[in-house]
Amino acid sequence: MASHTVTVGFDLDMTLIDSRPGIKAAFEELSARTGTFVDAELAITRLGPPLEQELAHWFPDERIPEISDLYRGLYPEYAIGPTPALPGAREAIEAVRRAGGRSVVVTAKHEPNAKLHLSHLGIVPDAVVGWLWAEAKAEALREYGATVYVGDHTGDIRGARVADALSVAVPTGPCGAEELRQAGADVVLEDLTAFPAWLECHLDGESTGS
Known part of the structure; x- marks a missing residue:
């Protein structure tokens, strides 16, 4: 890489x-x-x-x-207890770390509860920022210098666009792949299991996705 x-x-x-x-x-x-x-x-x-x-x-x-x-x-x-990690979640965070990068979780959720989820599941990003939704997510993305934002909702795409970050979408939430594409996602992956390979190509200058 x-x-x-x-x-x-x-x-x-x-x-x-x-x-x-x-x-x-x-x-x-x-x-x-x-x-x-x-x-x-x-x-x-x-x-x-x-x-x-x-x-x-x-x-x-x-x-x-x-x-x-x-x-x-x-x-x-x-x-906290009943909530599992989605397939590829830990591996996606690790892929960023292996690339020498930083990962930041930016969520609308109450920040202390977001941190409890991540700790319980052994997912260790470099930072967690809560209480931000849709376009407001751009505040944290800009603060941390994020150039890619991965989410499952059209609101996540809007946040990425305001922050001038590449929007990578996964249809694992309420929005289907076609809805995410129509909302302006730059890349739509089937789920996070596809993220490490995509990131490697992206960092090598070979933008891939659908």
């Missing part, structure tokens, strides 16, 4: 981790605690945006700050 350094950003939910089982469990406990029905099965089909957007479907606006705090407090107990 050519001797280059690179900083690669990664989204978390449905890019590095399959957070659906954990989030479902957390929403079910939230529903039990509040006595308010939350369709957890529906909620996990639209992961990506900030928690508050999902809670707005189930709770009045004036309760969302309170309910958000409750959910985030429940999250470590109910959501």
Whole structure:
């Protein structure tokens, strides 16, 4: 591989981790605690945006700050254990390290809970930045000098574009491959298992993807 350094950003939910089982469990406990029905099965089909957007479907606006705090407090107990890494996640982070680069996870998730997921799964990026969604992700991508951002959602593509980073998309979340392409992804990989080979080609100046 050519001797280059690179900083690669990664989204978390449905890019590095399959957070659906954990989030479902957390929403079910939230529903039990509040006595308010939350369709957890529906909620996990639209992961990506900030928690508050999902809670707005189930709770009045004036309760969302309170309910958000409750959910985030429940999250470590109910959501961390059931959540697995997605195929290729650890290998993708390691591929960046082998290339002499840095990896930064940039996510809309509550940052302490994002760090708990990564620690639990033994995924070790160089930095983790939470509380950023869509175009706002560009703040962290620019701060860390990321030239590539990997995500599963059209919001991730928008963040990459604002940061002038190459958008690499994986259809492992709520958005299909064609939707990601139409949203402007520069590269669409089947999943992260394809990322190490793509990165090697990219750093050698041979941009590949579909």
